[in-house]
Amino acid sequence: MLAYLNNMCNFAPANYKRDNKSIKNMGRIIKPINYEAALDMKQTEHGIKQIKEFFQQNLSTELRLRRVTAPLFVLKGLGINDDLNGVERAVTFPIKDLGDAKAEVVHSLAKWKRLSLAEYKIEPGYGIYTDMNAIRADEELDNLHSLYVDQWDWEAVITRDQRTLEYLKNVVERIYAAILRTEFLTCETYPQLKPFLPERITFIHSEDLLQMYPDKTPKEREDEICRKYGAVFIIGIGGKLSNGQKHDGRAPDYDDWSTATEDGNTGLNGDILIWYPVLGRSFELSSMGIRVDKDSLVRQLKLENQEERLDLYFHKKLMNDELPLSIGGGIGQSRLCMVMLHKGHIGEIQASIWPDDMRKECKELGMNLI
Numbered sequence: 001m002l003a004y005l006n007n008m009c010n011f012a013p014a015n016y017k018r019d020n021k022s023i024k025n026m027g028r029i030i031k032p033i034n035y036e037a038a039l040d041m042k043q044t045e046h047g048i049k050q051i052k053e054f055f056q057q058n059l060s061t062e063l064r065l066r067r068v069t070a071p072l073f074v075l076k077g078l079g080i081n082d083d084l085n086g087v088e089r090a091v092t093f094p095i096k097d098l099g100d101a102k103a104e105v106v107h108s109l110a111k112w113k114r115l116s117l118a119e120y121k122i123e124p125g126y127g128i129y130t131d132m133n134a135i136r137a138d139e140e141l142d143n144l145h146s147l148y149v150d151q152w153d154w155e156a157v158i159t160r161d162q163r164t165l166e167y168l169k170n171v172v173e174r175i176y177a178a179i180l181r182t183e184f185l186t187c188e189t190y191p192q193l194k195p196f197l198p199e200r201i202t203f204i205h206s207e208d209l210l211q212m213y214p215d216k217t218p219k220e221r222e223d224e225i226c227r228k229y230g231a232v233f234i235i236g237i238g239g240k241l242s243n244g245q246k247h248d249g250r251a252p253d254y255d256d257w258s259t260a261t262e263d264g265n266t267g268l269n270g271d272i273l274i275w276y277p278v279l280g281r282s283f284e285l286s287s288m289g290i291r292v293d294k295d296s297l298v299r300q301l302k303l304e305n306q307e308e309r310l311d312l313y314f315h316k317k318l319m320n321d322e323l324p325l326s327i328g329g330g331i332g333q334s335r336l337c338m339v340m341l342h343k344g345h346i347g348e349i350q351a352s353i354w355p356d357d358m359r360k361e362c363k364e365l366g367m368n369l370i
Contacts, residue, residue, distance in 0.1 A: 028358075029345075029358065029362060029365065030143050031143075031366075031367065032280070034366075035278075035367065036366050037342075037344070037368070039193075044343075047337070048337045048341070050185070051336065051337050055152075055178060056152055059154065059175065059331070060129060062177065063156055064125060065126070065127045065154055066126070070109055070153065071106065072105060073103045075101060075104075076104045077102070078312060079253070080111050081104050081107055082107040082108040082111065083107070083251040088107060088137075090104035090105060105134060106134050107134055107136060108134060108330055109130065109330075110328065111253070111254055111314050113128060113153060113326075113328055114155060114328070115317070117155055117323070118323050122156075122157045122324070124157045124159050125158075126156065127157060127326070128154065129152055129153065129155075130152070131151075131153075131333075132149075132152070133148070134149040135148060141358065143344065144335065146334070146346050146347065146352045147352050150332070150350065151331060152331045156326060158290070158324075158326060158327050160325060162325075163290050163325060165261045165263075165268060168235075168269075169203055171327060172233045173201060175288075176201040176272065182340060183195050190341075196230075197274060198229065201232065201233055202230075203235060204225060204235065206218075206234050206241060206247035207241050207242060209221045209225055209234060210243060213225075219282075222282040225282075226273050226275040226281075227275050230274065232272075234270050235261075236267030236270065237250050237270055238255060238257030238269065239267060252300035252303065252304040252306060253315060254328075255291065256268040256293070256296045256300075257269050257300070269288065269289020271286065271287050274339065278342050279344065283335070283339065284332075284335075285332060291325070291326045293325060294318065294321075334349045337349045344367045345369060347362065348368065348369065348370065351370045
C-alpha cells in the first residue's frame with residue numbers, strides 16, 4: 001500500500017560529509033552517511049517560496065519572458081502532449097461533455113508553448129514561461145524522481161540566423177547565471193548552507209563525452225564529467241552516437257538533435273547538469289534546446305519511424321509555417337529547490353506518493369518525506 005499521510009518531523013542542522021566515501025546506496029535510495037537536513041520544516045517552506053519567486057523573476061528578466069497560464073491536460077490525438085521517450089503512459093480520462101473524448105495530463109508543455117507563441121503573436125527576442133505540473137505514472141521513484149513533476153516551462157521566439165550552437169550556448173549561460181544568483185541569495189539567507197556551484201558552466205557534446213569515457217554508461221559518463229567540472233551542458237541528446245546508442249532519449253518532434261553543428265557533431269539541444277555533493281552524483285536541472293524546423297522535424301520523424309505524426313494537428317501547423325521558430329525548455333522547480341536547500345530527497349521538497357518501505361527507509365536515513 002502506498003502512503004498518503006505525512007510523516008512530520010523537525011530537521012536538525014546539517015553535518016553531512018561531502019566526499020564520495022560518505023555516500024551510501026541502499027537500493028534505489030542514495031544517501032550520504034549521517035545525513036541531517038540543514039533546515040527545519042518552517043525554514044524549508046520559506047526557502048522554497050523564496051527560491052521560486054526569485055528564480056522565476058530572474059529567468060523572466062534574463063530571457064525576456066512573460067508569464068502565461070498553462071493547461072494541466074490536453075486532448076489526446078492532437079500531437080500536443082510531450083512524448084518524452086515514447087514509452088511513458090500519459091494519465092488519461094474521458095470528458096463527459098465532449099462525448100467521452102479522451103484528455104491526457106501533460107508530460108510537459110514542450111509543444112503547447114510553441115502553439116502559444118503563435119497565439120500570443122510573440123515577437124523574436126521575447127517569449128513566455130509558465131508553471132507546468134505533470135503526473136508521470138511510470139516514473140521509477142528514487143531521490144530525484146517523483147510521480148509529480150513541477151517545472152518552469154519556457155519558450156522564446158528566435159530568428160532563422162539564431163538557430164546556431166553559439167546562440168544555444170548563450171542562452172544556457174544566461175540561465176546558469178540565474179541559478180548562481182539564486183544560490184547566492186539562498187546561502188545569504190541561510191548561512192549554514194555553503195555554495196558549491198562553479199562560476200562557469202562547461203559545454204561538451206555527448207559524442208565527445210563518449211570518446212572520453214568509452215567503457216562507461218551514459219549515466220556514469222555524466223557523473224564523471226560533472227565531478228570534474230561541477231556544472232556541464234551536454235549537447236546532442238536524442239540522436240545515435242558512434243557506438244550506435246543514444247546518450248538519452250528525446251522525442252523527435254520538438255528539440256532539434258539532428259542538425260549538424262560547426263564542429264561536425266550534431267544537435268542543437270542538451271541538458272544542464274551539476275555535480276551534487278549531497279548525493280555524490282550528477283544532477284539534471286534542465287532539458288532544453290532549439291526546436292525543430294520543418295526540415296529537422298521530417299528528418300527526425302523518419303529516423304524514429306514516426307512519419308505518421310505529420311498528420312497530427314501540431315505537426316501540420318508546423319509544416320504549414322503557422323508556428324514561429326523557437327528555443328525552449330523546462331527547469332525543475334522541486335529539483336532546483338532541493339539543490340539550493342541541500343536536501344537528500346525530492347520528497348523533502350514536494351508532497352507526493354511514495355511506497356511505504358521507501359518512506360520508512362528515508363525516515364531512518366534522516367530524510368523525512370512530506
